[in-house]
Amino acid sequence: MAVLSRLMLRFRTSSTIRSFCTKYSEIDLTRAASAEALSSALPVEDSKEKGRNVHWVFLGCPGVGKGTYAARLSNLLGVSHIATGDLVRQELSSHGPLSSQLAEIVNQGKLISDEIIINLLSKRLEEIQAKGETGFILDGFPRTVRQAEILEGVTDIGLVINLKLREEALIAKCLGRRICSDCGGNYNVACIDIKGEDGSPRMYMPPLLPPPNCESKLITRSDDTEEVVKERLRVYNEKSRPVEEFYRARGKLLEFDLPGGIPESWTKLLQALNLDDHEDKKSAAA
Numbered sequence: 001m002a003v004l005s006r007l008m009l010r011f012r013t014s015s016t017i018r019s020f021c022t023k024y025s026e027i028d029l030t031r032a033a034s035a036e037a038l039s040s041a042l043p044v045e046d047s048k049e050k051g052r053n054v055h056w057v058f059l060g061c062p063g064v065g066k067g068t069y070a071a072r073l074s075n076l077l078g079v080s081h082i083a084t085g086d087l088v089r090q091e092l093s094s095h096g097p098l099s100s101q102l103a104e105i106v107n108q109g110k111l112i113s114d115e116i117i118i119n120l121l122s123k124r125l126e127e128i129q130a131k132g133e134t135g136f137i138l139d140g141f142p143r144t145v146r147q148a149e150i151l152e153g154v155t156d157i158g159l160v161i162n163l164k165l166r167e168e169a170l171i172a173k174c175l176g177r178r179i180c181s182d183c184g185g186n187y188n189v190a191c192i193d194i195k196g197e198d199g200s201p202r203m204y205m206p207p208l209l210p211p212p213n214c215e216s217k218l219i220t221r222s223d224d225t226e227e228v229v230k231e232r233l234r235v236y237n238e239k240s241r242p243v244e245e246f247y248r249a250r251g252k253l254l255e256f257d258l259p260g261g262i263p264e265s266w267t268k269l270l271q272a273l274n275l276d277d278h279e280d281k282k283s284a285a286a
C-alpha cells in the first residue's frame with residue numbers, strides 16, 4: 001500500500017498533471033490522476049470460472065497485430081479485451097471536450113498523457129466490473145514504464161505477451177490497414193512477402209480482404225500514414241521498449257515472433273500459451 005501511495009503522490013504532483021489541470025478543466029482530474037481510481041475499478045478475483053483470473057497484457061509495435069490476437073484470445077478465454085487505442089478513438093468520435101486536443105496528439109503519433117489514458121481505462125474497467133466480469137486482456141496499455149508501475153501497484157499481471165515482427169512488415173501492415181465504416185470489421189490490403197536473409201525464414205502474410213458488402217465502405221485510420229507510422233515506431237522504441245524490460249525483469253514476458261499470416265501465427269501462439277488443446281479454439285478464431 002505504501003508503494004501505491006508513493007506512486008499516487010508522484011502521479012498527482014507531476015508537472016504534466018498540473019498542466020493538464022489547467023488545460024483540461026472539464027475532466028475530473030483528481031480521478032484521472034489517481035491510481036486509486038484504477039485500483040477500485042479493477043474487478044475482484046474469483047477463481048471459480050474459466051478465464052476469470054486472466055490478467056494479461058499484449059505488448060508490441062504499431063501494426064504488429066496486438067488487436068487481432070488479443071481479440072481472439074479474449075474470445076477464447078471468455079474475458080474482456082480492452083484496447084486503449086479503441087478507447088481513445090471512441091473518445092475522439094464522441095466529439096466531447098477533449099476530442100480536438102486528443103486528435104492532434106494521436107495524429108502526430110504521440111502518446112496521450114498517462115492521466116487521461118488511466119481515466120479512460122478506469123471507466124472501462126468499471127463497466128466490466130458492473131457486468132460481474134473479473135478477467136481481462138489489455139492491449140496498448142501499459143505503454144510507458146510509469147503506466148506499468150501504476151498497473152503493477154494495483155493488480156498482479158500474470159503474463160505479458162510481446163508480439164514481434166520485422167519493421168518493414170510493420171510499416172506495410174499499418175499502411176494496408178482498413179476498417180469498414182459500417183460494421184467496424186478490420187481488414188488489411190497489404191500482401192507482405194519478405195525474402196529470408198541470413199538464415200531468417202521468408203515472411204509471407206496474405207491480405208485479409210473485406211467481404212464484397214464492405215468493399216465500398218473501407219476507411220483508413222488518420223494516424224496510419226507513413227510519416228505518422230514512422231513516428232509511432234520511434235515513440236514505441238523510446239517509451240514502450242523499456243516496458244518490455246520492466247516485465248522481462250519480473251519474469252512475466254513471453255516473446256513471440258510472428259511466423260506469418262493469422263492462421264499460422266494463431267496456431268503457434270496457442271501452442272506457446274499451452275492452449276492448443278483448448279476445446280473452443282476453432283470457434284474463437286472465427
Ligand SMILES: Nc1ncnc2c1ncn2[C@@H]1O[C@H](COP(=O)(O)OP(=O)(O)O)[C@@H](O)[C@H]1O
Pocket residue numbers: 061062063084085086088105106109110111112113114117139140141142143144147223232
Ligand atoms: N496506453 C496509452 N498511453 C498513451 N497513449 C495511448 C495509449 N494507448 C493508446 N494511446 C493513443 O492512441 C493511439 C492509438 O493507439 P493504438 O490503436 O493502440 O495504436 P498502435 O497501432 O500504434 O499500437 C496511440 O498512438 C496513442 O496516441
